Amino acid sequence: MIEIKNITKTYNTGEMDFQALKGVSFTIKEGEFVAIMGPSGSGKSTLMNIVGALDTPSSGQYLLDGKDVSSLSESELAKIRKEKIGFVFQSFNLLKRTTVIRNVALPLLYTGMPKDQRLVRAKEALASSGFEEDHYYHLSNQLSGGQMQRVAIARALVNNPSLILADEPTGNLDTKTGEKVLETFTRLNDKGHTIVLITHEYDVAMHANRIITIRDGLIEKDENIKH
Template sequence: MLIKADHLRKVYKMGTIKVEALKEASFQISEGEFVAIIGPSGSGKSTLMHILGCLDQPTTGKYLLDEHDVSRASDDQLAEIRNKKIGFVFQQFNLLPKATILQNVCVPLIYSGIRGRRRQQKLAERALQMVGLGDRMNHRPNEISGGQKQRVAIARALINNPSLILADEPTGNLDSKTGKEIINIFQQLNNEGHTIIMVTHDQEIANQARRVIQLRDGLIQRDEVIS
C-alpha cells in the first residue's frame, strides 16, 4: 500500500478562532492508481493535498507513505521525502522565472545530492524529451506557452523517479484543449505505472481519473472507482 491515511484531521488557528479545515479523512491508495480528489473551494481538498504532499502535517491522525509514518517527521525529513518520493505539479506551474527550463528541471537533483552538472543535465534532458520539450531546454519560462510550462513542471516532477505524482489543479490555468493534453500525459504516465493524485474542482477533469475521492466540508463524501 503506497498511501495509508488514517483519521486525518487538520485544525488551523487563526488568531483565537480555530478552523477545522479537514475533519476526518481515512483512505488508502495503492501503487499505480490514478486518483482525483474533488470538491468545491473550502472543502479541505487543498489541506489534504498539502498533507499528502508532506508540505504540512495533520493535527491528529496518521499518514503512512510507503509504510513510513510521516505525520510526525521533522521539517528536514519531510523535505527529503518530498524530494525523493513526491513529484509536484502546480496550477501556477511554479517554475523559477530566472532559470532556464533545463535548470528548472535540475532543481530537485541539486537537493537530492546527485553530483555532476553533466549528469544532472543528462537526466533533465531525458525527462524533458519524455514530455516532448527536448528542443526548448535553454528557453526561460516566460518564453514558452502555459501548456509547455506545465510539461516542464511534469518533467521536473518526474526527474527523481518519485513514488507519487501530486498534481494540484494542473489544468486550472490552461485552456481546455491544452488541459486535455496535460491530462493525457498523466494518463500515459499512469499507464506506465506511476501513481497519480490529482486535486481539482472540475468534475470533467476528475472523470479522466480511475478513482474519485470527493470532499465536502472537510469530510470524504464519496470515494469510488469510476473506470
C-alpha cells in the same frame, strides 16, 4: 502505498479553531491515478498539503511507503518531498529567466547528484513529459502555458518520485491545452506512475481511475471510474 488513517487538521485562527479535516481515511495503491475533488473550502487543499508532506496532520496517521510521515520535523519532511514526491502546481512555478533544462534539473540540485547526471535525468524527464527537444535551452518565460506545464511535469518526474501530486494542473490552461496535459498524466500513469490530481472540476477528475470527493472536511464519495 499511501495510507491515510483518520486524519484531522485544525487551524488556530486566533479567536476560534477551524477544523479543515474532520477525520479522513483512504488508501492509494501503487500505480493508481486518483483525483481528489471538492469545492473550494472543502478541505482538499489541506489534504493535498498533508499528502504532499508540506504539512503534518493534527491527529491521525499518514504512511507513505510504510513510513509514518505524520509526526516528522520540518527538515525530515523536506527530505521526504525530495525523495518521494513530485509536485505540479496550477501556476507552474518555474524559475524566471532560467532555461528549461535547469528548471527541470532543479530538484536534483538538493540531492547531491553530479551535474552531468542531473542533465541526463532532466532530458529523460522532459522526453517523458512530451516536451519538444529543440526547446530545452529556451528560457522559461519564452514558453506557452502548455509548454510551461510540461516543463513542470518533467520537473516533478525528474527525481523518480513514488507519487506525483498535481494541484489544479489545468487551472491556468485553456481547455484544449489542459486536455493535452491531462493526456500526459494518463500516459505517465500507464507507465506505472502513481498520480494524485487535485481539482474542483468534474471533467478534469474524470481522467482519473478513481475520484475521492471531499466536502466539509469529510469524504463524501470514493468511486472507481471505468473508462
